[in-house]
Amino acid sequence: MIMYVRFNSSHGFPLEVEEGASVAELMEAVGRLRGAQPDQLRVIFAGRELHSDATLQACDLPEQSTVHVVLAPPTLVLQRTLRGSMDSLTRLDLSASRLPATSIGLAAVLEGDAPAAEDTPTRTELKPHSSFYVFCKTVCRAIQPGKLRVRCIACKQGTLTLSRGPSCWDDVLLPGRIHGVCQAQGCDGRTAEFYLKCAAHPTCEEDTSVALDLIMPNVRRVPCIACTDVLSPVLVSQCAQRHVICLDCFHLYCVTRLDERQFIHDPAVGYSLPCAAGCPDSLIKDVHHFRVLGDEQYERYQRYAAEECLLKMGGVLCPAPGCGAGLLPEQDQRRIQCERRVGLGCGFVFCRDCMEEYHEGECRRRTAMPAGGAPQGYVLDEGAALRARWEQASLETIDETTRPCPKCRVPVEKNGGCMHMVCPRAQCKFEWCWLCRMEWNRDCMGNHWFG
The missing domain is CATH 3.10.20.90 (Phosphatidylinositol 3-kinase Catalytic Subunit; Chain A, domain 1)
Structure with missing residues (x-):
């Protein structure tokens, strides 16, 4: 190799x-x-x-x-x-930090009497990869699995050894949160700078990609809120219900809302969409996720976003067919001319009130839109919305696989093995039976060992 x-x-x-x-x-x-x-x-x-x-x-x-x-x-x-205390950056799972689950803080399970073997550097059995997803803006021009890397913020070299690994997305996205020691000669840098690269092809040092922190592997096998299929990867909304939508359905949702011009302009976020179920306080805060639209539709999205921003500023769009230039006239100016400039403008003169060719006197009445408002081309089934909850899947798993230690009540997760449990909390170490939830005894050893 x-x-x-x-x-x-x-x-x-x-x-x-x-x-x-x-x-x-x-x-x-x-x-x-x-x-x-x-x-x-x-x-x-x-x-x-x-x-x-x-x-x-x-x-x-x-x-x-x-x-x-x-x-x-x-x-x-x-x-x-x-060397032995920090996980590889290629095996981090930061999904819980973006989507806090009830399972955070669950104690690990010590099953049986033998202590867990220490990890050795020569092991070849690797735990499953956790995945980051990025938008590759150079080669692929698409959403791809990503790989997390770190460098010294001073010399921009990958010679920094970290004091600790990142434990949440803020550690990765916000500068100055994690420190280390740069091993490059002549550099005394102490601050880490994280970045992501596309994992679908070889990359150079400068070839970085945009992190998409809401897209993740569907490890909980939650059905999509729209098509109800269990697919991976998925986008998990930041609404209270953590609704899950597969990328194909998210693409359709975005295109439908774009056709209807139903995106929402938020001063802090930009031109964005809420959860597909319409949940409150669920706007997607990083608009790079709309790269799922593809180049042509994303260009239209950017144009609509610019137009919406102009309208919020009190501007108007030229109504002449094939023009649509953005104009910022005076506040009380009724007669507006789309001035010809280099590559822009058509010379059309129109009325600001009715957006028709300019005229003196009152504007003609326009036909009112039928009751019901804008068309709603993207409709979700309520039952599917109930099943497509990321946190609910976690709660059901926790209910099946966790029980509190009978002595200290810390939640303990069981993922296989016999019924002899040892509380992993260092201050407790209570030995108990998973089935009867009593202190481990001879009866448990004879009747409950394997369930």
Whole structure:
């Protein structure tokens, strides 16, 4: 497999290594090419220093990944404690921080008598990837799975080792929340800068993508609010019910509302839409999510947004067919001319009151819109809306798989194994039976061990 190596923040060079190679073998190969001792090298990827005895596969280094290799001076103190304490940025799940679930804070389960084995850097059994989604604005021009990366905010190099990993989306999106130590020579940077890249193709350092924090894998298998199918990925609204909609139905919802010009102009958010069920206080706050429309429809969305902003400012749009230029006349000006300018304007003169060709005297009466207002082309089934609740799926799962410790009452989740439970709370460690919820005893051992 081909890796790209940036040695002491220099320009990257390709390096071919075996598929199952270890980090130590990578260090030896770089040392031979750069005339350095392997034990003096440090390999940094995605905000952490990699174990020398870990495999590249276990460190989530796919084909054509870029790693930073630094020659650490003797006086430089590296944050080795991070090696075993921080999850890889490729395996973070930040969905709960955007969509707070009742399950936050659930204690882990210790099943059986044997203590849980410690994670070792050479493990090859990887826990399931958590996914970020981005809009790739260069190659794909589409919504794609993303990968989270970090760099030093001072030198813009990926040589920063983090003091801790991000625990919520605000840690990723807001600057200055997480710090670390930059290992690049001559840089004393201490602040982390996170960014996302498209995971669908190899990327360079400057090829960043826009984070779409409401789009996530449908790990709870919640049916779509519109088509009722269980699909993935989905967009989860920030309304109180956390309604779920698949991306195809979200695209249809956006196009329908765009055709009806039913988007809402919010001074703080911009031109946006609420939850498809019409829930209050559910406007999508990052309008990049409307990139799901595709280039042509998104261009129309931007044009409508600009027009809506102009109208909110007291402006008007030229009513001449094929024109639609935005104009900002005086407040009490009735006669308006669409002035010809470079590439804009048509010269049409019209009445501000009736938007017809300019005339003296009163305007002709226009036919009133029939009762019922604007057409509503996107209608949802109430039953589907009840089933498509992200939080409800979580509550049902919690009800089936969690019970409070009989002694300290902390919620404990069971995901398999025998009925012998040990409270994971360090101050408790109470041993109890999952079935009878009593202290573990001989009767439980004989009758309830396997249910």
